[in-house]
Amino acid sequence: MTVTNARSGTNVHEIAHGIYRINTPVHIDGGPGGFSFNQYLIVDDEPLLFHTGLRKMFPLVHEAVASVIAPARLRHIAFSHVEADECGSLNEWLAAAPHASPLCGTVAAMVSVNDLADRPAQGLADGQAVPLGHHTVRWFDTPHLPHAWECGLMMEERTGTLLCGDLFSQGGAELPSLTEADILGPSEAFRRGMDYFSHTPNAGAMLERMALLQPTTLACMHGSAWRGDGAGLLRALAQALAN
Structure with a gap:
C-alpha cells in the first residue's frame, strides 16, 4: 500500500493485476x-x-491516480449509478482527461448523465x-440493486474482479485494502443500520x-476489497436479503 496524501490518509493498493x-x-x-x-x-x-x-475529494483522487499513471491517459470514467460519491467529480475528470468519456448504463446516460456531463456518455x-487492452469490462444492469433505477455493475473478465x-459496504475508516476475512457480517450490520437497499423483489435473481x-x-x-469465493458470498447476500 502506498499513501499518496499523508494528511487525508488517501492510499493506493493493487488488488488484482492492473487494478488499483x-x-x-x-x-x-x-x-x-x-x-x-x-x-x-x-x-x-x-x-x-x-x-x-x-467533487470535493477530486484533488485527493487525482493525486492518487497520478501516482500510478498520468491522469490525462484516462479514456473511461465509469460508475454504477448517479450519486455524489459515484460521479460527483465527473466533469473535473473530463477536464483532466481530455480523451475520456463517461461510461455508464443506457438508463443513466438517458435520464441524467448526458445532461450533467460536459461530454456525451457512452x-x-x-x-x-x-x-481496454489486456482487460475487458462488461456491464450488467442491476436496477434498484442496491438502489437507483439506473444502477449497474461491471465485471473485469481477465482478473475475475467484480x-x-x-454491495457489501462496510463501515469503518481503518480497514485493510484487501481481505479474505468475513465482510458479509459487517456489511449486513451496516445495511440494517442505514437501510440503503431498495428491497427490490428481483435482488435474488x-x-x-x-x-x-x-x-x-x-x-x-x-x-x-475482498478475495475468495465470490459466487458463494453473493449467494449468501441473496439469502440474507430474502430473510
Whole structure:
C-alpha cells in the first residue's frame, strides 16, 4: 500500500493485476462514524476509473491516480449509478482527461448523465463488453440493486474482479485494502443500520446472475476489497436479503 496524501490518509493498493484501489478514510460528523470511499483504476491501453469520488475529494483522487499513471491517459470514467460519491467529480475528470468519456448504463446516460456531463456518455447495454487492452469490462444492469433505477455493475473478465459498487459496504475508516476475512457480517450490520437497499423483489435473481460469473475479487466502494469465493458470498447476500 502506498499513501499518496499523508494528511487525508488517501492510499493506493493493487488488488488484482492492473487494478488499483484508491481509498480515502473519513470521519463523518453525525453520520456512521468512520467510513471510507474507494475508486478503482484499471491500468491498460485505455485506462478506466470506476467511481470518480466526491467533487470535493477530486484533488485527493487525482493525486492518487497520478501516482500510478498520468491522469490525462484516462479514456473511461465509469460508475454504477448517479450519486455524489459515484460521479460527483465527473466533469473535473473530463477536464483532466481530455480523451475520456463517461461510461455508464443506457438508463443513466438517458435520464441524467448526458445532461450533467460536459461530454456525451457512452451508454452501455446490459451485457455489453468494453475492451481496454489486456482487460475487458462488461456491464450488467442491476436496477434498484442496491438502489437507483439506473444502477449497474461491471465485471473485469481477465482478473475475475467484480466492480460491485455499494454491495457489501462496510463501515469503518481503518480497514485493510484487501481481505479474505468475513465482510458479509459487517456489511449486513451496516445495511440494517442505514437501510440503503431498495428491497427490490428481483435482488435474488440479479445476485445469482452475478454469482454465475464466478468472481474471485469483489471491488467494494466502501470498506475493504475482498478475495475468495465470490459466487458463494453473493449467494449468501441473496439469502440474507430474502430473510
